[in-house]
Amino acid sequence: MTLSPSHPLMDGRTANSPLITAYRGGKPGRRPVWFMRQAGRSLPEYRELRVGTTMLESCLKPAMAAEITLQPVRRHDVDAAIFFSDIVIPLKLAGVGVDIVPGVGPVLDHPVRTAEDVANLPELTDESLDPIREAVALTVQELGSTPLIGFAGAPFTVAAYMVEGRPSRDHLGPRTMMHADPDVWAALMNWAADASGRFLRAQVEAGASAAQLFDSWAGSLGLDDYTEHVAPASSRALDHVRDLGVPLIHFGTGTSELLGAMLNVGVDVMGVDYRLPLDEANRRLGGRVPLQGNIDPALLSAPWSVLEAHVRDVIAAGASAPAHVLNLGHGVPPDTDPAVLTRVVELIHSIEP
Numbered sequence: 304m305t306l307s308p309s310h311p312l313m314d315g316r317t318a319n320s321p322l323i324t325a326y327r328g329g330k331p332g333r334r335p336v337w338f339m340r341q342a343g344r345s346l347p348e349y350r351e352l353r354v355g356t357t358m359l360e361s362c363l364k365p366a367m368a369a370e371i372t373l374q375p376v377r378r379h380d381v382d383a384a385i386f387f388s389d390i391v392i393p394l395k396l397a398g399v400g401v402d403i404v405p406g407v408g409p410v411l412d413h414p415v416r417t418a419e420d421v422a423n424l425p426e427l428t429d430e431s432l433d434p435i436r437e438a439v440a441l442t443v444q445e446l447g448s449t450p451l452i453g454f455a456g457a458p459f460t461v462a463a464y465m466v467e468g469r470p471s472r473d474h475l476g477p478r479t480m481m482h483a484d485p486d487v488w489a490a491l492m493n494w495a496a497d498a499s500g501r502f503l504r505a506q507v508e509a510g511a512s513a514a515q516l517f518d519s520w521a522g523s524l525g526l527d528d529y530t531e532h533v534a535p536a537s538s539r540a541l542d543h544v545r546d547l548g549v550p551l552i553h554f555g556t557g558t559s560e561l562l563g564a565m566l567n568v569g570v571d572v573m574g575v576d577y578r579l580p581l582d583e584a585n586r587r588l589g590g591r592v593p594l595q596g597n598i599d600p601a602l603l604s605a606p607w608s609v610l611e612a613h614v615r616d617v618i619a620a621g622a623s624a625p626a627h628v629l630n631l632g633h634g635v636p637p638d639t640d641p642a643v644l645t646r647v648v649e650l651i652h653s654i655e656p
Contacts (some may be wrong), residue, residue: 306547310510311443317450321656322382322651326513326550326572328593334618334627334656335382336648337452340552340634341375342387344640348374358403359395363434366597369441376449376520379645382628382651383450386439386506390456390517391464393498396435397427407469416480421490431504433591443510450513452464453500453506457518457555458536459529462488462495478599481532492536501582506535507547513546515552515574518565522557530564538568541635545569552595556633561589577601581620593626598647600631603639609636612641614650 318392321331343349349371349414353361361367371387392407394401400412415421443451459477466476481488503514515535521529541551553565566573567586575584575596584594598617600611614629621627629651635644 306508306549310508311446311450314548315447320382320448320450320512322450322452322555322611322628323512323550325593325628326552328625330626331656333382334467334651334654336342336627336629336651337381337383337385338375338635338644340378341379341381342371342385342415343635343646344637345635345639345644346374346378346409348378348582353477354416358389358405358555359401362392364397365441367437371440372442372451372614373445375644376446378641379648381449381648383452384442384446385452385515386442386454386456386511388435388438388572389398389460390499390519392435393427393455393502394461394465396431396502397498409464411465414476415462415465415474415491418484418487418490419474421487421494424494424507425594427501429501429505432501435502435505436509437653438632439506439509439511441579451506451511451516452552453503453511455503455514455516457516457533457553458492458495458499458540459524460517460519461499462491463523464490465495467514468484474520477481478523478528481528485532488532493539496536496539497543500540502546503540504543507544507549511549513552514541516540516570518553518555518558521555521561523564524561526560526564529561534564534568535555541569554595559584559587566592572628574630575632581617581627582623583620585621586622590623590625592624593628594624595628595630596621597632600633600636600639603631603636603643603647607646610647611650612650614647615654618654 319337324331463477551570552572553570559579577599
């Protein structure tokens with residue numbers, strides 16, 4: 304299977320963009336930058352648009368999701384849009400009872416903890432993903448030569464919410480299940496992998512030029528548990544899009560000790576969080592792969608002289624990698640001044656690649 308001739312990567316719109324050039328290990332004309340969570344809560348235009356609409360509703364209204372995705376590209380001149388959605392959208396579309404509770408996060412009607420619970424999970428159908436395809440198509444129509452990045456939650460992070468039924472600090476539930484009931488754990492991970500993989504494929508087929516797998520909670524795991532009980536499902540999720548030929552990015556938080564194993568699931572780019580300098584990440588990965596990251600989000604509220612020095616340090620550390628896409632080492636904090644992000648983008652673009 305290949306992408307349609309009208310896909311932005313195939314018709315020439317995004318194939319030579321700075322982002323895709325860097326993701327493929329080339330030398331871009333300008334230094335590419337985008338920010339995780341750039342679309343959303345830090346922008347006043349987002350808050351205004353979202354009045355009276357729940358988080359999940361806003362993700363499933365194609366015109367609204369497209370507009371939210373486009374807002375930071377217009378405002379900041381970043382080199383990519385990241386599709387505005389949520390990692391539990393595949394659950395919602397499949398028919399799993401889930402909502403995003405303000406101030407809490409994803410909450411399930413019924414946690415998934417037994418073989419029967421897993422067996423009763425509904426399947427995510429192709430037709431149910433139509434609102435996603437429509438939102439992506441609307442977005443890429445407006446983006447022109449700026450690439451859209453599709454994304455999905457990695458199976459461990461999705462399964463962690465499903466087992467706990469809500470956000471957790473230590474993820475004891477899923478960590479216990481993988482050892483106490485490995486067959487049930489494997490079945491749940493396969494379900495989550497296929498749901499995330501189909502979600503990702505819908506975005507790529509509809510026009511996304513790259514795809515990122517987010518493993519927000521993998522940092523709670525040791526290397527052996529990750530390698531044995533998690534990595535195979537992450538690889539399975541990405542198997543849903545490998546034949547489409549778009550660059551694949553893998554990112555997790557607190558995953559400095561897992562980077563090699565995360566690369567080995569089969570990706571083209573590794574995202575690195577703020578805890579590990581990029582030159583050390585590159586050393587651990589054997590200098591084999593482009594890196595993405597890793598400005599510390601906490602410094603976005605520091606004095607400009609401090610932030611500028613930090614951005615220049617990140618660029619210097621990333622210079623050892625085959626290629627480097629600037630990003631944060633996690634998402635944009637909600638109270639970030641948008642003008643600071645715009646200024647960071649201007650700084651990065653002013654430094655010759």
